[in-house]
Amino acid sequence: MHSRVLRYFDEVVRRGSIRKAAEYLHVAPTAVNRQILDLEAELGAPLFERISNRLRLTPLGEMVLAHVRQTLREHEALRERIEDFKGARRGHIGIAATTGLAASLMPSLVHDFRQRYPGITVRVIDMPGAAIAAAVERGEMDLGLCYDLPVPKTLRVLAASEWQIGAVVPPGHALAKHSSVLLSECVGYPLILPAPPLSIRTLLDAAFARNAIEVTPVAESTSMALIQRLVAMGSGIALLNPLDVMEECSRNALLYLPLRDPELQRQALVLMARSKGQLSAAAELMAQSIEAALARMFAAI
Numbered sequence: 001m002h003s004r005v006l007r008y009f010d011e012v013v014r015r016g017s018i019r020k021a022a023e024y025l026h027v028a029p030t031a032v033n034r035q036i037l038d039l040e041a042e043l044g045a046p047l048f049e050r051i052s053n054r055l056r057l058t059p060l061g062e063m064v065l066a067h068v069r070q071t072l073r074e075h076e077a078l079r080e081r082i083e084d085f086k087g088a089r090r091g092h093i094g095i096a097a098t099t100g101l102a103a104s105l106m107p108s109l110v111h112d113f114r115q116r117y118p119g120i121t122v123r124v125i126d127m128p129g130a131a132i133a134a135a136v137e138r139g140e141m142d143l144g145l146c147y148d149l150p151v152p153k154t155l156r157v158l159a160a161s162e163w164q165i166g167a168v169v170p171p172g173h174a175l176a177k178h179s180s181v182l183l184s185e186c187v188g189y190p191l192i193l194p195a196p197p198l199s200i201r202t203l204l205d206a207a208f209a210r211n212a213i214e215v216t217p218v219a220e221s222t223s224m225a226l227i228q229r230l231v232a233m234g235s236g237i238a239l240l241n242p243l244d245v246m247e248e249c250s251r252n253a254l255l256y257l258p259l260r261d262p263e264l265q266r267q268a269l270v271l272m273a274r275s276k277g278q279l280s281a282a283a284e285l286m287a288q289s290i291e292a293a294l295a296r297m298f299a300a301i
Contacts, residue, residue: 003075006068008035009047013065016054039064069139070277076281090119091282096141100198100224101245102126105145105293108247111288120282129199136272142283143271145290146198155272159291161298162266165200166258168231168245169239173255175237180260183207190218190236192227200267204239207264228254241267241300258301269294 011021012032022029047061057065080091094271097106102124110122127135128145129256136144137154144155151157167186169175175185193215194201208215218236221227231238232253239259248254271290275277279287 003072005035005039006072006075008032009039009064010068010072012036012055013057013061017179018055021286034053044216073139073277073280077278080281089285091115091280092121092123093143093280093286094123094125094141095143095145095286096125096127096132096135097145098129098132098147099126099222103225104246105243106272109290109293112293113286116289117282117285120285122286128197133272136274138275142273142279145269145289147267147269148203149270151270151272156273156275157270158273159271159286159294161269161294163241163243163269163298164258164266164301165203165239165241165264166256168228168240169255169257170232170234171252171255173237174254175257178257182256183211183213183259183261183264186237186239186259187213187215191215192219192221192230192236192238193217194224194227194238194240195220195222197222200239200241203267207261210263211261230261243269243297244295 008018008021008025008031011024012018015021015024016037018032019029022032027079031211036047043060043064045060046058047064048055049058076091095106103126106124110124113122114120114283125135125141129149132141132146133149133152133155135141137152143158167175167181175181175189183215193204196202196205219230221229227240228240228245230236232248240256242249242256242258245254245256249256271294273283273286273287
């Protein structure tokens with residue numbers, strides 16, 4: 001199988017139809033269809049079931065898809081290494097991250113990376129933690145970055161760090177004069193909390209329960225941007241980790257005060273990749289950049 005049929009087959013699976021794949025590839029549908037038919041003839045069995053104008057992979061198709069995507073990844077990695085050998089940093093990187101990390105950590109990190117490696121394009125997609133692991137496992141993303149996720153054997157940890165939860169307050173707030181605070185000191189103020197689907201809320205709820213603290217937040221959200229905005233407007237204080245508010249703190253728009261409750265669990269941040277195969281040269285450079293940036297930020301807290 002050569003590169004054209006591999007790419008055609010992969011895009012048909014991604015788009016769900018030959019017509020949509022052809023539109024994406026800017027080729028005639030007949031050209032895509034011919035490649036798929038030739039491949040099926042070569043293998044001696046159908047790769048797709050044709051159901052109501054949709055294509056669904058057969059068991060053989062699933063096997064071929066795994067091989068195709070692994071081959072395409074290795075081909076891309078080889079091309080990038082050849083470019084590196086020739087002295088030109090080029091390639092494409094896909095990173096899956098939580099919504100909070102995509103909004104707070106990734107902008108400055110991607111900007112700095114692109115300044116150093118202008119020939120490398122970066123795609124950052126925000127998604128829930130379980131979806132991040134699945135996307136990396138399927139090879140749809142090179143790297144995954146999320147909190148508090150058990151890493152399956154199909155993935156490997158490239159970097160890990162633990163981040164202390166703290167109170168986030170606007171400048172001039174009564175708590176702002178402290179360098180750290182207790183959870184009990186925060187509950188006297190209106191609380192704006194991450195919504196239950198987020199892993200940080202699980203840690204907070206466990207801490208509230210251990211301390212027999214009943215909490216009724218004035219607002220909850222899965223959007224870190226919304227929480228930050230409400231805090232800045234004076235609607236209350238939030239309980240987040242420093243990465244969630246690094247941009248706002250750097251502009252002195254918000255203040256982060258670590259919680260010093262000894263039993264409060266920290267958030268475990270993990271950078272992961274697939275266990276099988278090698279990262280492309282571009283993805284390896286990005287992984288190193290993320291690890292170095294996290295180490296600098298951790299040391300600065």
